[in-house]
Amino acid sequence: EPEVTQTPSHQVTQMGQEVILRCVPISNHLYFYWYRQILGQKVEFLVSFYNNEISEKSEIFDDQFSVERPDGSNFTLKIRSTKLEDSAMYFCASRMGQGSLFFGSGTQLSVL
Amino acid sequence: ILNVEQSPQSLHVQEGDSTNFTCSFPSSNFYALHWYRWETAKSPEALFVMTLNGDEKKKGRISATLNTKEGYSYLYIKGSQPEDSATYLCAFSDDYKLSFGAGTTVTVRA
Numbered sequence: 001e002p003e004v005t006q007t008p009s010h011q012v013t014q015m016g017q018e019v020i021l022r023c024v025p026i027s028n029h030l031y032f033y034w035y036r037q038i039l040g041q042k043v044e045f046l047v048s049f050y051n052n053e054i055s056e057k058s059e060i061f062d063d064q065f066s067v068e069r070p071d072g073s074n075f076t077l078k079i080r081s082t083k084l085e086d087s088a089m090y091f092c093a094s095r096m097g098q099g100s101l102f103f104g105s106g107t108q109l110s111v112l
Numbered sequence: 113i114l115n116v117e118q119s120p121q122s123l124h125v126q127e128g129d130s131t132n133f134t135c136s137f138p139s140s141n142f143y144a145l146h147w148y149r150w151e152t153a154k155s156p157e158a159l160f161v162m163t164l165n166g167d168e169k170k171k172g173r174i175s176a177t178l179n180t181k182e183g184y185s186y187l188y189i190k191g192s193q194p195e196d197s198a199t200y201l202c203a204f205s206d207d208y209k210l211s212f213g214a215g216t217t218v219t220v221r222a
Contacts, residue, residue, distance in 0.1 A: 004155075012193075035212075042214035043201065056209045091155060100158030101203075101210060102145060 002026045006092050008039045012085035013082055013111055023092030029102070031095050032075045034088045035068065036060075036088040043091070049075065053060045119214035125220050130187040135202030135217040139183035144205040147187055150164045150215065151198045157198075159187075179180055192220045207208045 013019050018052050025032050036048040039059075046068055047057040049059045054067065066078045079086055093101040117136045125131045137145065144163045147157040160169040165180040173190045189196050199217045203210040 019134075033210075043212040045211060049210055056207075066140035091137055098144060098161075098205070100161050101148075102158070105155045 002102075003092055004092055004102050004104035005108050006090075006106060009105065009109070012106045013109070015084055015111055016081050019109065021079075021080055021092075021109070023075045023077070023091050023104055024073055024094065025075055025094030026096075026102055027073075029096050031055075031097075032064050032067075032069065032103065033061045033093040033095075034077045035093060037091070038085075038088045041111035044090075046077070046090075064104050079109075083111075087111045114200060116211050116213040117202060118200075118202055118216050120216060121214065122217040124221070125189075125196075125218060127192060127194060127220055127222050129192055130188065130190045131192060131218065132186050133200065133218075135185045135187070135213055137183050137185075137202070137204040137213075141184075141206040142180050142204070143207060145180075145185050146203040146205060146210060147180055147185070148201040148203065149198045150201055176215060187216075189218070192218070194220045194222055196220050 007022045031090045032049040035043050037043045045058050047061045059064045064080045069075050087110050091106045092104040095101050119134050146161050147159040150156040160176045162178040167178040169176050170217045175188045197220045199215040201212050201215045203212045
């Protein structure tokens with residue numbers, strides 16, 4: 001069964017460092033998303049991506065964040081200069097059209 | 113920020129009992145309402161996507177209803193089993209984006 005894969009499963013970084021979270025969406029999906037969940041809080045939307053460009057982004061997704069789909073397969077989230085408050089579980093998701101999201105298993109990011 | 117509210121935040125159910133809980137969402141710019149189940153240490157898994165007012169969907173012992181005019185959806189679990197223990201998330205879709213509620217965490221006691 002096709003699935004969304006995310007790497008790494010855990011990432012520990014120092015404040016101010018750049019991190020890249022990687023995702024491989026399901027191959028025939030067209031819409032791609034990043035969400036995050038800070039411990040004890042609700043799942044928060046970061047960004048949606050369609051047709052090789054950002055279709056919508058939240059207030060959280062400031063200039064420190066960027067997304068790329070460099071090769072038609074991977075979908076990456078880059079945080080340029082991490083802050084303590086970026087510590088969260090980051091989920092990648094994809095979907096074909098307007099149906100259900102398929103989530104990856106997440107990357108737990110810890111910023112020290 | 114779209115206000116998607118779920119209540120209660122958590123509930124405990126005795127095995128074999130039935131239960132239900134609510135998701136409320138904006139009634140304007142509605143496209144779809146999603147339900148996901150999120151088990152500990154796993155990623156959210158899709159249960160239902162509903163688009164039409166009055167929609168009812170069923171998957172085994174779990175079912176959901178949708179009222180888009182008043183902006184709410186109910187999720188029902190009939191004859192709860194320990195494997196139903198999870199956090200149930202609803203998400204409101206207005207176009208590209210899904211906005212999630214905080215979830216209802218269900219614990220089924222044997």
